[in-house]
Amino acid sequence: MNPIGALATFAGLTDGVECAAMKRQAVMTGVYVLAILTVFALLGTSVLEGLGALSRVIGFLTLAIGVELVTHGVLAAK
Structure with missing residues (x-):
């Protein structure tokens, strides 16, 4: 998910x-x-697979937050 x-x-x-x-x-x-x-x-999953999956989920969430911040910054600059 x-x-x-x-x-x-x-x-x-x-x-x-x-x-x-x-x-x-x-x-x-x-x-x-x-x-x-x-x-x-x-x-x-095993512990190592779970940590890998968890790090990917956290990375994706961080990327989504970054994209949102950039989008809001560009829209505010207009």
Whole structure:
């Protein structure tokens, strides 16, 4: 699983929902489901494979945050 999966979960759970509290609950449900699936995926591997997978996930998240910061900086400069 990755952040793209979390975004797809969020989009699917909040499609057509108008209430802010329901959207918040849908987001939290998506985050919990993704966290549980990630834990089970990492528990099913050896320690070294799990660390490698975890470092890739953290690297991808760092890259996504960096891209977001650059995008906001470029848009703010315009």
